Amino acid sequence: MDEQFAFSDDELPGPVSPRVWRVLAVDDDVDFQRATAFALSELEVLGGRVELVQAFSCREAQMMLAQQQDIALVLLDVVMETEDAGLRLIHSLREVIGNRDARVVLLTGEPGLAPAHEVMRDYDINDYWAKSELCAERLLTVLTAAVRGYAQLRAVATARRGLQMIVESSNALFCSKSTRELSAKILTEISSLLNLQTEGVVCLRLDEIQDEAELAVRIVGANGRFSGAVEGNLDSLDAPQVAKALSQCLREQQTLRLAEATVLFFPRFQAGADYACYVTCERPLDDTEIELLQVFSVSISRGLYNVALFSRLEEMAYQDDLLKIPNRNALIRMLDMTLKSNGKDQSVLVLIDIDNFSGANTAFGTGYGDFILGLVAKKLRDAFSSEVLIARVRDDLFAILGPQTQVRAAEIVALFRRHKRPYELGQVHSLSSVTMHLADFTGSASVALQDALLTLKQAKRLGHDQHGVYDPRLQSAHAESYRMLLALRDAVEAGQISVELQPQIDLRTQRVTGVEALARWRKADGKMVPPLSFIPLAEATGYILPLGDLLMRLALQAAKQLADAGYPQIRVAVNVSAPQLLQHDFIERFSSHLQAAGVTPQQIEVEITESVAMRTFDTVCEKLRALRAMGVEVAIDDFGTGFSSLSYLRLLPADRLKIDRSFILEIGEVSDQQMIAEAVIQIAARVGMQVIAEGVETQQQADWILSHGCRQAQGYLFAKPMACAELLDWLGCWSERQR
Template identity: 80%
Template sequence: MEDQLMFSDDDTPVSPTKLVWRVLTVDDDPDFQRATAFALSGLEVLDGHIELLQAFSYREASMLLAEQRDIAVILLDVVMETDDAGLRLVRSLREVIGNAETRIVLLTGEPGMAPVQEVMHDYDINDYWTKSELTAERLLTVLTAGVRGYSQLRSVARARRGLQMIVESSNALFCSKSTRELSAKILSEIALLLDLETEGIVCVSAEESASGGESTVRIISASGRFFRAIDGGLDSLNDITVAAALQRCLLEQQSLRFDHATVLFFPRFQAGADYACYVDTERTLDDTEMELLKVFSASISRGLYNVALFSRLEEMAYQDDLLKIPNRNALIRMLDLTLQGEAKDERVLVLIDIDNFSGANTAFGTGYGDFILGLVANKLRQTFSGNVLVARVRDDLFAILGPQSEVRAADIVELFRRHNRPYEMGQVHSLSSVTLHLSDFSGTASVALQNARLSLKQAKRIGHNQHVVYNPAVQSAHAESYRLLLALRDAVEAGRISIELQPQVDLRTRKVTGVEALARWRQVDGRMVPPLQFIPLAEATGYILPLGDLLMRLALQAARQLADAGYGDIRTAINVSAPQLLQHDFIARFTTHLRDAGVQPHQVEVEITESVAMQSFETVCGQLAALREMGVAVAIDDFGTGFSSLSYLRLLPADRLKIDRSFIEEIGEVDDDKMIADAVIQIAARVGMQVIAEGVETQQQADWILQHGCREAQGYLYAKAMPCAELLVWLGDWPGRPA
């Protein structure tokens, strides 16, 4: 049952039985005050009697007017403490207090002190008389005109305030999300609009029965003596008159007006269902009040319609259309509440993913997939109590949010195992899951869900039927990776990315045949970031495209410097990633960089890894063939560390294979007949490629590879990678180095 709203009985207004017009006389002359009081005693104006208030100074009148706004007419003397005290009181009333309805009649015993034409032009007063002219008969005429003007202005002001209140209350009505909440607001706003007690107002709805019979009238909100009748029928009001008025309103499908009550009707075509609201006014409402009620009723109708619409939208927004269980939006909403609640540390979030669901969909169609999803959803709903939220996040990803004592991933996975019938059609054979203990997490619901999904995705890479527990350290690593990516972007823009060149040597002639351009990142504090740390990060995020372009330009500039120094026969090897090579305009961009650097194609070698070579094989072959046709050499780096097929290797347009340093490190540690380096050398010979070894650090390694047919090498035995200027010095000294 929705929350009920009780109304306060404080500040109960009193309904007058006869009109009263309040008149204030402001004058410091006691004799004039007594004479005026005598003249007004027993006087009636426009069916109302006069209630006289008196003030004897500007200060006294100002205090009284600041507290009481329902004064119809003021008889005001011009000269009191000062010659302009009365005129100053006029400005104070109109401009400071802001009272525009009260009528002001200015009185003076000395006309010359305040000339009538100037006063009427400069001050907001309604009449001006000398005291000698104000006979008893004329006083009645003046008061009648003043009271009539005041009454009309009060009606206009009340209507304006009523309309303003309706506009303001409309916002509150439109924000209501349930019929109970809206009806409670209706009760309160009607009481304010009509200046009534919130004691005798009842809202009911006519609900259609499921069998199509007569509608059932239910009290959805009530105040005062009717409060206990909420959620009951009309008979629970214990008031035959009120019940009959509501019943008649619903039957006649129209609003009703009685001497001491009004019943408002809201039809279903405006409000989404039939509603009626009984208002105990204790008096007959005047025409202005009825017009205001009519306008307010239109707002109420729209509010009721919005509630019905909101209920439907709520269902659409927070319910999975296929499985009729909460969806991702509902999970996020509940997860947010849980993370902010006191029981957070006792709750867990478990994500469950059906292994190879997309494969099953592809093989058997979406109908089969929907059937499997239904099996999982029904099983989860049957397993858990109402304390546990079961939701579908997306596709075949489900979430369970609840107490740790009830939600255990291992038990959930067991729910779907049928050991005696493991191959039954429609059976879920394998699930992967992740558990996130909310006690280990601080952040928003969206971030919690993202982190859990990322952990599950990493677990599924291992294989089927995986279960992991979320580790906060993983999120820290992700945050550090993101920070590093931002720093890399800033480093590129600030020019802190550079290259160093490592020589490649012919083992027989000891001639330097080439250099490999290696990326370097020096941070502001002077520390170096290893390429193995930032290159994979750039590849994973796509930032390798601008970074790769930069490194290519730097390498080609180095090639130009080598040529200018007389080393035009030394080729410069440039590493190219898969995203770069697979760009449709890669050849055009590469050609532009060559031309801008003033480098000949034969001075350049493009290095790709074998894993890159196996991606989109036909496209890669086309790009490499275009490079070789230009005169650019092609090398396959890290050969033997991936999963390439030897049958594809024969078709690959490449000039050289590079033996990975991990195979060179085996020399002297592994028997020759088990050496992978020897196998790589033989494979290269079979497919007509040259071979080069990297990571050569000892003379033993150099001798071994030369003996087995590898003529080129690079590594610390010869030189580390160095900036181009340092390389040029090294090249000048190289021929004199000892063998």
């Protein structure tokens, strides 16, 4: 028994390589796509077959990436529908879809046009090549590097997920969760095994250097007369012979059989660290007892290793790697426990976010950013007791969870104020925060965090140094929005969406020059849903694309009915949203709808808002010029309500400006010198555009705009929006009145 115990190693299975590497090629160049497919056919990389998936637009690629999470590499053309379509696709892939593993290689047909270093870094782009340089051999090299990086990232991600699953299930697998708990059980079980009254000490070696004069040792378990030494060193034993035996065992790295005791050694390669266990004996142990103790030592080593492994897994799954504080997983776990506890009503969750942290990272580098994060973490740890959880949720977002008597957002933000040196470099100058009183919340921990994040996002829209308080009505608002979206989809399928047409009048001739098609939703019970309730929801969720397509078809059908009834000169104004207009195939789709409806382009006017016009100016101008070349007129709606530069207005290919209703309401209420409507009319005249006023409700308003140079108007003074059949009857009556 004077040799160290031997234990067998369990072999772990090696990683299994995937059989298929999926590559997504995003390019609107059919010839290049065909060449790529040929080059990748029957190609193998790192033992796996390459499978090519092709998308001919960024929109199509975005849908594929959202549905298919196993894309290893994206070969992406720089310029697609728009000049920045490729970058927006990468942003969507990383930030919206949340795929950080797929590798991205940018391609261009223009040699020498390389993206800036900041673009490669900020958009997480892995490589860049001109198409002409990408020969078959080089393509194989690019594929190999990208697939290897992807495989490594997926392996790490899979390992992390697996480790977290192990941590969650370990409560059922392991009885002991700490070295101290296990150490106490070791001494108890040895006593039971040997059927002896024993006393003992379990200690852990902290250093790995063998020739140190003094060992660094911590006592992790003890019973009997040694109980008071737990968490101390060997000197705290007040038993020199015991300390000497333990020290000898650790130095020689072997089990010692002494006259009055047995000192068991458990090496780090089996137990996760070097342990020594001193066990007193009332009498010398016989050979059978020694054999039993040796066999039991195998279980002890595995128990120690399991505890060490559990501690490491706990650290990896629930600790932030950079700051060594709890992470999002730890926050969710504690938040879930708090929401289910009796202390929920007295607890509060505070989120704090460093304003413009990404800007500081860009300006000074990630090292500076890490320093700032460390500063925040330290100040928060120092400010609160152990019953308050400090966690890093992500990036520069921190969470503080604890009793509301201790956790106050204003006091937290005040921790970072340096009034004497407010502009000192390396300090946090501005924080935004949100407070959620858990008494106001009902639901899961994940939903609580999401709602708090949404509240913080809404607060930050107001600028820097903002604070928001969670409103419990937010939950019901989310639920209502979701129900409305489902109802809207059902309404489209059931044919409950229609358009009504509001006439536009030439104030001098009193002729009807056009009508605006306005969306209407009539439920099965006859109740109307206001457009302001469902149009913004459709835009926020992306459903505006199918909805806008439907409304366009309905408006063109109305234009056809007007022409058939003898009114081909009356143009129909169709509202087009930003997502619709910026589709790469919008012009083709629009032309297809025109042809299907049997309508000429001269009968149609496309209305876009000022904010849409300024969104991606060059792309919008290109689309509007194409429309005007077809014969379609273009109007800028809600002009004056945005913040666009007037210098862009003269470059915008549009036929008329629409004065927003809010400015028409000022007529008679505001002096002429302060009238925005007059300014819009003058601007339109200077850039050679017509102008039309909407929301005209009184004769005074009509007379005023006409006297100031605006000839066209629409509003309730003339007619309300109406269905096409009703409009045809109204047109007949209007014509009779004008004779």
